[in-house]
Amino acid sequence: MVSAGSEAPISDAARPDLRADCGSCFGLCCVALPFGASADFAVDKAAGEPCRNLEADFRCGIHSRLREKGFAGCTVYDCFGAGQKVSHTTFEGRDWRAHPRTASRMFSVFPVMRQLHELLWYLTEALTLPAARPVHDELRRALRTTEELTRGSADELLALDVAAHRDGVNALLLRTSELARAGVRPKGRGKRKNHRGADLMGARLRGADLRGASLRGACLIAADLTGADLSAADLIGADLRDADLRDADLSGADLTGAIFLTQAQLNAARGDTATRLPSALTRPAHW
Structure with a gap:
């Protein structure tokens, strides 16, 4: 603990399921998401179109050279573990290449799951903040609810109003932040x-x-x-x-x-x- 009312973000080791494991994913961020030629990406790619650097084993062929090859945008993306969750929990290990009929739904589920996993990451960190103890019970309930949502079927995830769920969690995270920062003041007055x-x-x-x-x-x-x-x-x-x-x-x-x-x-x-x-x-x- 360095500053009053706060402590370092929770370690990835405490929640390995919220850390991207590309080796256990079917390259979903490399296929499902679109990107345009820019300083971040060397080429255009449409949603649902595999990146030209995606290999047969779903790994990136230029992973160690992304920045020098013009794909800096890939180095700043984090799915918070949503990729492997969709690949092996929601779709039970059926990849989109071997089961092409699942592709469209899998690619649509992925961004929903990514938002839920991001919320799990923030909620988990919020529970490490001692000054936010007055809302810890609410944080735990929000964490359990969000985790339950991630275990839903593809149809349930696609029907989820994820924006409404985010709004509710964000309001709680705002209260957490206010409590955590309440005792911190800049220098002087x-x-x-x-x-x-x-x-x-x-x-x-x-x-x-x-x-x-x-x-x-x-x-x-x-x-x-x-x-x-x-x-x-x-x-x-x-x-x-x-x-x-x-x-x-x-x-x-x-x-x-x-x-x-x-x-x-x-x-x-x-x-x-x-x-x-x-x-x-x-x-x-x-x-």
Whole structure:
């Protein structure tokens, strides 16, 4: 525990089912999802069309060279374990190549499952926050309900109003965040910053005191956060991706105790050896 009211995100080891296991998946993110030629992807690909780099064993043929081959977007995507869940639980190991009639439904189920698994990840982390103990019972109920939904049939998952379920869980996660950050204050007598949903694209935030700030859903594309103090800040949904190959710069920033920060967000940004990370997250290789 580094900052008052927060602690490092839960380790993947505690919930291996919420960690992507590409070797146990039928390459669903490489087929089900569309992408367009851009700085993130070298080519166009339609939804349901296999990526040209997908091999017969459902593995990526350029996995170790994705960035240099123009597929940086693949390195910042995380299914939170939804791929293997759909492959081996929902469809009981029947892959879309051997059973082509399942393909369309499998590809439609995948993004629904991905949203549910992302919620499981956030709920699991929320339960590690001591200051959020007043809502732990509600968090546990939401976790059980979400887990039950992931075990539904393909038809049940396709009929699910996942947006409505997300709204309910997000309201609970917001209360969790407020409790976790309540005891955190910037230096001096300053108030915690509220940048929820703010457009901070390219913002100059070098050395900013953002301890305990809300950056939920903020656009931080290409923002200069060099040396910023983001300890105990809520970063759920904050966009740290690049713009014209300019990443959000976290060099020397302090992210210890950051709430709801994911590995995918780190992978999308730029940092260095001086960037302080939550203990459960890994310094990206390209830093």
